[in-house]
Amino acid sequence: MKIRLKFLSSSLSAAALIGMLAAAGAAHASISSTKHNLSINGTGTVHSTNETEICIFCHTPHQAIKNDNIPLWNHTLSSEASYGVYTSPTFDGASTIQDLGGTDATTAAVSNLCLSCHDGTIAINSLNNPSNATGANPTMVGTGTGGVMPAGTSNIGNDLTDDHPVNFRYDAALYAADSSLNDPAGLTGVRLFNGYVQCASCHDPHESTNPTFLRVDNSGSALCLKCHNK
Ligand code: HEC
Ligand code: HEC
Ligand code: HEC
Ligand code: HEC
Numbered sequence: 001m002k003i004r005l006k007f008l009s010s011s012l013s014a015a016a017l018i019g020m021l022a023a024a025g026a027a028h029a030s031i032s033s034t035k036h037n038l039s040i041n042g043t044g045t046v047h048s049t050n051e052t053e054i055c056i057f058c059h060t061p062h063q064a065i066k067n068d069n070i071p072l073w074n075h076t077l078s079s080e081a082s083y084g085v086y087t088s089p090t091f092d093g094a095s096t097i098q099d100l101g102g103t104d105a106t107t108a109a110v111s112n113l114c115l116s117c118h119d120g121t122i123a124i125n126s127l128n129n130p131s132n133a134t135g136a137n138p139t140m141v142g143t144g145t146g147g148v149m150p151a152g153t154s155n156i157g158n159d160l161t162d163d164h165p166v167n168f169r170y171d172a173a174l175y176a177a178d179s180s181l182n183d184p185a186g187l188t189g190v191r192l193f194n195g196y197v198q199c200a201s202c203h204d205p206h207e208s209t210n211p212t213f214l215r216v217d218n219s220g221s222a223l224c225l226k227c228h229n230k
Helices: 002-011 014-027 110-118 172-177 219-227
Strands: none
Touching: none
């Protein structure tokens, strides 16, 4: 650490260093300015009228819904029996794609976390462990009937057969089978989860700069071209 500081002080002015730190700070996503700030301070249509915490709608430090794939999850998972799976004559991932339906806490994949709100079947305020300050599920405005996701483009429903495939393996074998894919070992910007494409491969639910929580700004279809060599 001492050596590193010495290097920095000898090679950079203090002003440049402060500038770098500020830039690094700014590069962090700030979920508070997005539609995923569902707290009382959220500016989206859907938000709470009494809950000040932001993370709590999705995460909790204690009493999380536990499995090894999901990060300290706090939002009630959907019990939808089946979402179907994407299929087409040219889709080479068919052998590994798995239906996200019929899940419970032990089998949930990262995409099930998004679907816990976005399939429109579970109330947005339905939490495993509400905050101690309120001691109950938050009260909300802007939701649809029953407190679920309101009708509109954010309510993607319970049919994933017409959506970009998710919950399938994107590995060396798939890359070998489909010459129009980029090598999954060299992907940048996007993210695989245990080798699988999930909703959060393209979206980062905390992202505040790119529209619609995309990991990569899709101008010129730059997001698509991260994986597809077209
Ligand atoms: C609307 C739901 C939602 C909210 C609100 C939310 N997260 Fe997340 N978070 C997720 C999902 C889904 C994942 C898993 C996918 C991923 O990692 O991108 C995740 C993953 C994470 C991870 C795992 C590491 C990572 O970045 O992949 C951390 C840490 C995290 N969130 C912290 C936070 C904190 C801190 C807050 C509040 C400031 C917060 N999240 C708010 C949905 C949310
Ligand atoms: C706790 C509930 C919750 C979870 C979990 C959640 N979202 Fe959302 N999301 C919302 C709400 C509420 C909105 C705003 C809906 C509206 O205004 O009509 C939203 C909006 C969005 C939008 C639209 C943004 C825009 O600018 O129009 C996208 C994209 C999105 N979410 C993706 C995701 C993805 C991907 C995940 C999982 C990684 C996820 N969400 C997890 C509640 C959630
Ligand atoms: C292959 C990349 C990719 C995957 C995987 C993906 N999305 Fe998206 N999603 C996008 C892009 C790109 C947009 C923006 C579309 C536009 O602006 O025209 C988008 C838009 C959205 C929107 C905003 C409404 C809309 O139709 O534009 C929601 C909500 C959403 N995604 C949720 C999800 C959920 C939930 C999953 C998983 C079931 C998912 N996405 C998987 C790329 C993806
Ligand atoms: C994280 C990587 C990733 C991103 C980003 C991504 N895709 Fe894909 N996509 C895949 C993989 C992997 C497949 C499966 C290809 C196969 O096996 O045939 C696929 C499948 C598809 C298919 C179906 C192919 C078929 O044969 O039926 C289409 C079309 C497609 N993607 C378009 C898009 C578009 C448009 C975007 C941008 C909005 C996008 N993808 C973003 C990885 C990605």
